[in-house]
Amino acid sequence: MEQLQIGKIKMTWLNGGVTHLDGGAMFGVVPKPLWSKKYPPNDNNQIQLRTDPILVQVDGKNILIESGIGNGKLSDKQKRNFGVTEEAKLEQSLEQLGLTADDIDIILMTHMHFDHACGLTKWEGGRLVSAFPRAQIITSQIEWDEMRQPNIRSRNTYWKENWEPIAEQVVPFEKEKEIASGVKMVHTGGHSNGHSIIIMESGGEMAIHMADLLATHAHQNVLWVMAYDDYPMTSISEKQKWIPYAIEKQAWFTFYHDAHYRALKWDEHGNIIAHIKRVQDE
Numbered sequence: 326m327e328q329l330q331i332g333k334i335k336m337t338w339l340n341g342g343v344t345h346l347d348g349g350a351m352f353g354v355v356p357k358p359l360w361s362k363k364y365p366p367n368d369n370n371q372i373q374l375r376t377d378p379i380l381v382q383v384d385g386k387n388i389l390i391e392s393g394i395g396n397g398k399l400s401d402k403q404k405r406n407f408g409v410t411e412e413a414k415l416e417q418s419l420e421q422l423g424l425t426a427d428d429i430d431i432i433l434m435t436h437m438h439f440d441h442a443c444g445l446t447k448w449e450g451g452r453l454v455s456a457f458p459r460a461q462i463i464t465s466q467i468e469w470d471e472m473r474q475p476n477i478r479s480r481n482t483y484w485k486e487n488w489e490p491i492a493e494q495v496v497p498f499e500k501e502k503e504i505a506s507g508v509k510m511v512h513t514g515g516h517s518n519g520h521s522i523i524i525m526e527s528g529g530e531m532a533i534h535m536a537d538l539l540a541t542h543a544h545q546n547v548l549w550v551m552a553y554d555d556y557p558m559t560s561i562s563e564k565q566k567w568i569p570y571a572i573e574k575q576a577w578f579t580f581y582h583d584a585h586y587r588a589l590k591w592d593e594h595g596n597i598i599a600h601i602k603r604v605q606d607e
Contacts, residue, residue: 326418327587327601329577332528334507336579337380338587338603339418341393344440345371345408350552351540363543364585371408373584374541375603376440378415379534380422381433381525384505387424388431390523390534391581392444392456398486399443413444415456429457433510434464435536436517437472441581442487453490463504465512466497468519479517479555513538513567515560516551522567531576532588538563541583545595 329336348370352360357370366372381388393413403409419425434441447456464472475483488495501511507527513520516537523534538544538560540551547564550557571578572591577599579588589600 326421327604329532329579329588329601331525331530331532331577332507333383334525334527334532335382336525336532336588337382337422339378339380339389339393340411340414341376341378341391341444341581342395342409342413343411343584344374344376344394345369345410346374348372352543353550353552353554353557355546355549360543360549364541369408372541374440374582375580375584376413377581378444379579379581380419380424381508383508383527386430386505387428388433388505388508389429389457389460390433391435391441391536392432394440395443395445395447395456397448398446407440415444426457427459429460431504432457432460432462433504433523434462434468435510435522435534436468436520437464437487438482438517438537439484439487440482442472442484445487446490453486455491455494458494460494461496462491462494463496463498463502463510465510465519465521466499467512467514468517468521469495469497471517471519513559513563515556515563516554518555522563531571531574532579533567533571533576534579534581535564535567536581539568539578539580541580542578542586542589542597545591 327338348366376394379390396412446453472483503509510521525532550560554560577588587601592598
C-alpha cells in the first residue's frame with residue numbers, strides 16, 4: 326500500500342475496487358487523440374479508474390476519504406456497465422494496518438455518487454447495514470439533500486441503498502468544515518452541486534484532494550472536465566482557483582480514481598516534479 330506523510334498527517338491508499346468507464350465521458354468534449362495520449366484507453370474505449378479510499382491518520386484519529394465501490398453491492402449487469410473487474414477489499418487493507426472497520430472515526434465524502442458511496446453500506450443477514458458503524462460521515466449539506474432527493478439526472482447515481490442505513494451517522498456542513506488538525510473540507514460544486522475538496526496542511530507541507538474536479542492526472546488542463554459533471558463551468562472555475570493555488574504552495578495533489586498516480590506535484594509549467602506511482606497489480 327502506497328503512503329504519503331506530510332508533517333503529522335499520514336495517508337495510506339486502500340483497495341476500494343476498480344472500474345472502467347468510457348474515456349469520452351471522462352474527458353467530455355476533449356477529442357480522443359488528445360486525451361488518449363495522456364491516459365490510454367482499452368479496446369472498448371474505456372479507461373481504468375481506481376476507487377481507492379485514502380486512510381488519513383492524524384490526532385489519533387482514523388479518517389477515510391471516500392468509501393470505494395463496496396463488495397457485493399453491484400449486480401452483474403452493473404458490473405458489466407461500469408467495467409468493474411475488482412470489488413473492494415477494504416477490510417483486508419485495514420487488517421494489514423492492524424485496523425478494522427470499527428476503528429474508523431470519520432469518513433469524508435467529497436460527494437456521494439455510487440462509485441464513492443457504495444462502500445458505506447454492506448449486506449449482513451439479508452439486509453443492508455453500515456459498513457463503518459462508529460464513524461461520523463461528513464459531506465456538504467447540498468450533497469446530502471440531493472442524495473436523499475435526487476433529480477431526474479442524478480437519481481442514476483444517488484442510490485437509497487447507500488444512504489438509508491447510514492442516515493443517522495451523517496454530519497452535513499455548510500461552505501467549509503475543520504475536520505482535525507490541518508484537515509478541512511471546502512464545498513466547491515461543479516462535478517455535483519454539493520461536491521467538496523479536502524485540504525491537508527501540516528509541518529509546512531500541503532496536500533489537496535480535489536476529488537472528481539481532478540479525477541486523474543490527465544485532467545490537469547482546467548478545460549478538461551467530464552461529461553459527468555453537472556455544472557462544468559463551475560468545475561472549470563474551481564480548477565482555475567485551486568490548481569494554481571496548490572502549485573504555488575508546492576502541494577501534493579492526491580487521487581482517488583487515478584490508476585497510475587497516487588499523488589504528484591506539478592511546477593508552474595505543468596511538469597511533474599514529484600510523484601508516488603501506484604504499484605501495479607502482479
